[in-house]
Each structure stands twice: as structure tokens, then as C-alpha cells.
Amino acid sequence: MMVFITSCDLFCPSKSNNTVALDTIVDFSSVDTFPSFKGCDAIIDKQQKADCFRATIHQKMGEELQQYHLSVKDSIDEIVYVDVIINADGIFSLDTIQSSENIKKELPKLDSLLKASVENLPKIYPANKRGIPVTTKYRLPIRIQLTE
Numbered sequence: 827m828m829v830f831i832t833s834c835d836l837f838c839p840s841k842s843n844n845t846v847a848l849d850t851i852v853d854f855s856s857v858d859t860f861p862s863f864k865g866c867d868a869i870i871d872k873q874q875k876a877d878c879f880r881a882t883i884h885q886k887m888g889e890e891l892q893q894y895h896l897s898v899k900d901s902i903d904e905i906v907y908v909d910v911i912i913n914a915d916g917i918f919s920l921d922t923i924q925s926s927e928n929i930k931k932e933l934p935k936l937d938s939l940l941k942a943s944v945e946n947l948p949k950i951y952p953a954n955k956r957g958i959p960v961t962t963k964y965r966l967p968i969r970i971q972l973t974e
Contacts, residue, residue, distance in 0.1 A: 857953040861912050861962060867951055883910075883947070887968060890943035898932045901973045908940055908966045914959040916952040920944040921963060929970060936970070 859875070863886075866878035887908075906929060909921035920941045929936060952959040 857955050857960060857962060858957075859954040861916065861953045862951045863948070864950075883964075883966065884968075886947055887943055887966065890946055891939065891968070894939050896933060896936075896972055898972045898974065900932065902929065902932055903971045904929055904969070906936070906940070906968045906970055908944070908968055909963060910944055910966055911961060911963050912950065912952060913961045914952050916950045916959075918944050918947045918950075933970070940968075 860872070860879050862869075862875055862879055863882045866875055866882060869875040869878055904926055907924040909923075911919045911921050913919070923937050923940055925936065953962045954960065
């Protein structure tokens with residue numbers, strides 16, 4: 827009777843599982859470290875580094891676009907979405923531009939100006955995933971605000 831009451835675990839040797847499970851699932855929708863400009867590279871906190879990257883890229887794009895004198899017939903206050911690719915070497919390239927028909931009509935050269943502005947951005951430290959530099963894509967909202 828005693829044999830039936832005791833657990834089988836007492837009789838079977840325990841299997842010690844000393845193997846380390848490898849993490850083979852990779853989330854391709856996020857990165858371990860964001861791309862960073864030289865001024866942001868010393869920041870350790872992931873969120874602060876991302877905020878610094880966003881602020882710096884908006885500032886640099888704004889500075890580039892301010893160099894051009896744009897004139898319009900009617901006032902414009904709209905947002906243009908610019909998709910930028912940062913390759914594993916830290917070089918920017920323009921992917922797509924999403925703008926309204928009004929912007930395309932009033933500022934037909936805006937696409938070429940945005941492309942030139944993106945190409946003039948300085949080389950940066952690329953994003954990393956598991957210690958490997960990776961290509962990333964970012965959507966930049968750019969507000970176009972012009973008066974007659």
C-alpha cells in the first residue's frame with residue numbers, strides 16, 4: 827500500500843536541465859538602441875536617447891528647409907510626412923513623401939527640396955539590434971506653414 831501512495835518523483839532521478847535556452851525570437855518592429863547623433867550618443871536612457879534623436883533630426887531638417895525661400899499664392903498650414911531610411915552605416919535616404927494635393931500644387935519643388943535636405947543630414951550612429959547595426963525607417967512629420 828505504501829508503494830502506491832508515494833510519488834514517482836522519489837524513485838526517478840531528477841533531470842537537471844543545465845542547458846541555457848537561446849532566445850531565438852527576434853522582434854523586428856523595435857531596436858535595442860536608437861540611431862543617434864553625436865550630441866545624443868552619451869545618453870544612456872533609451873527613451874531620452876530616442877527623444878534626443880527626434881528633436882535633433884527635426885531641428886536639422888528645419889535648418890535645411892529654412893535655407894530655401896518659398897513663396898505661395900495662398901497661405902498654407904499643413905503637415906507633410908517624410909519617410910526616411912537610415913541604413914546600417916548611418917546614412918540617410920529619402921523613402922517616400924506624403925503630402926496633400928494643395929501642397930503639391932502650391933509647392934511643386936518641395937519634394938526635391940526635402941530630398942536634398944535629407945541627403946544633407948550628417949552621418950549618424952545607426953540603430954542596433956542585438957549589438958548589430960541595422961537599417962531603420964522613420965516617419966517625420968514636417969509642418970509647412972507659409973503665408974502669402
